[in-house]
Amino acid sequence: MVENEKPNVLRAARLSIAPMMDWTDRHCRYLHRLMSGETLLYTEMVTAPALVRGGAVHLLDYNPEEHPVALQLGGSDPEELAAASRLGAAAGYDEINLNVGCPSDRVQSGTFGAVLMKTPDLVADCVAAMAEASPVEVTVKCRIGVDDQEPRDVLPAFLEKIRAAGVTRITIHARKAWLKGLSPKENRDIPPLDYALVHEMKTAFADMHISINGGIATLEEAEQHLAAGLDGVMIGRAAYHNPSDILLGADRRIYGVDRETDAETVAHSMLPYIERHLSAGGKLNQVTRHMMGLFAGRPGARAWRRTLSERATRPGAGPELVEEALGHVSGAAAA
Numbered sequence: 025m026v027e028n029e030k031p032n033v034l035r036a037a038r039l040s041i042a043p044m045m046d047w048t049d050r051h052c053r054y055l056h057r058l059m060s061g062e063t064l065l066y067t068e069m070v071t072a073p074a075l076v077r078g079g080a081v082h083l084l085d086y087n088p089e090e091h092p093v094a095l096q097l098g099g100s101d102p103e104e105l106a107a108a109s110r111l112g113a114a115a116g117y118d119e120i121n122l123n124v125g126c127p128s129d130r131v132q133s134g135t136f137g138a139v140l141m142k143t144p145d146l147v148a149d150c151v152a153a154m155a156e157a158s159p160v161e162v163t164v165k166c167r168i169g170v171d172d173q174e175p176r177d178v179l180p181a182f183l184e185k186i187r188a189a190g191v192t193r194i195t196i197h198a199r200k201a202w203l204k205g206l207s208p209k210e211n212r213d214i215p216p217l218d219y220a221l222v223h224e225m226k227t228a229f230a231d232m233h234i235s236i237n238g239g240i241a242t243l244e245e246a247e248q249h250l251a252a253g254l255d256g257v258m259i260g261r262a263a264y265h266n267p268s269d270i271l272l273g274a275d276r277r278i279y280g281v282d283r284e285t286d287a288e289t290v291a292h293s294m295l296p297y298i299e300r301h302l303s304a305g306g307k308l309n310q311v312t313r314h315m316m317g318l319f320a321g322r323p324g325a326r327a328w329r330r331t332l333s334e335r336a337t338r339p340g341a342g343p344e345l346v347e348e349a350l351g352h353v354s355g356a357a358a359a
């Protein structure tokens with residue numbers, strides 16, 4: 025992106041890469057941005073208490089190349105969320121998103137995440153306070169319901185409440201969260217997906233920008249949801265594990281922008297970034313752990329992964345290890 029140019033976030037939101045704790049950190053986002061110039065990237069969830077009470081503003085650090093990039097916040101106190109949104113917008117994020125979908129215990133104990141599906145009035149108060157405080161758009165990421173809620177009743181009621189509070193863009197993870205009895209991981213797989221309900225919400229709330237999320241594994245599937253009328257698609261795990269399949273074709277197929285690169289070029293482009301990270305005191309593995317899937321499904325992919333996973337944590341490991349690992353994929357392609 026040209027410096028100082030404001031990104032068109034609405035356009036970018038046709039395809040977004042989901043917020044994923046421990047995964048979509050700044051190194052991962054830098055990698056993803058090299059692979060697609062257009063997609064909207066999300067941070068991991070940052071909790072409002074950590075920012076506002078804990079003063080952990082370093083959690084807002086990111087690379088300027090990442091734009092357009094959205095900050096996801098967790099919390100349930102309107103004033104605290106407003107203060108956190110102010111910090112996020114001042115740090116330069118292009119959007120502030122409220123997490124109403126995350127079912128983990130730790131998050132439940134602080135009354136954030138999916139449990140908020142049960143208190144739409146509180147969510148409305150939160151987003152209204154956030155929007156008041158933030159010069160950039162405030163959005164929501166939610167589930168279709170939790171526990172014994174009936175999604176066909178609660179989801180429209182939830183959307184109405186947050187729309188009345190000023191939110192016009194939402195991402196819906198098309199499955200319930202079961203707050204008792206399932207681990208966060210199980211909660212991403214076991215509750216059944218209901219894509220039809222999300223499509224119905226677009227018909228019922230035509231003025232809202234609605235993105236669908238959950239189990240979307242290919243650009244073809246993303247294109248089908250868009251062709252069927254949804255405004256955006258959010259992809260999480262598939263983009264992380266298989267970034268080349270999702271991100272390398274995204275600019276052309278989703279945005280009609282002719283800007284394609286390939287996995288080798290991307291890996292080479294990571295080298296100066298890695299050098300900078302190491303000279304700032306960082307470790308190689310902190311960056312390369314996000315690069316494991318770059319060559320997924322290609323000859324040499326296993327040797328690429330093995331080289332990095334076995335040796336990137338060793339003291340003194342540097343960019344030459346990435347070059348060595350690349351030799352396995354390039355060599356395999358030539359063989």
Ligand SMILES: Cc1cc2nc3c(=O)[nH]c(=O)nc-3n(C[C@H](O)[C@H](O)[C@H](O)COP(=O)(O)O)c2cc1C
Nearest residue numbers: 042043044045068069123197238239240259260261
């Ligand atoms: C490791 C991991 C961490 C996640 N952390 C968050 C998070 O911080 N905030 C959030 O809203 N969702 C989080 N999610 C859920 C994803 O954003 C997404 O909704 C979910 O994985 C379904 O999309 P997918 O099937 O495309 O992966 C996480 C998912 C994974 C796999």
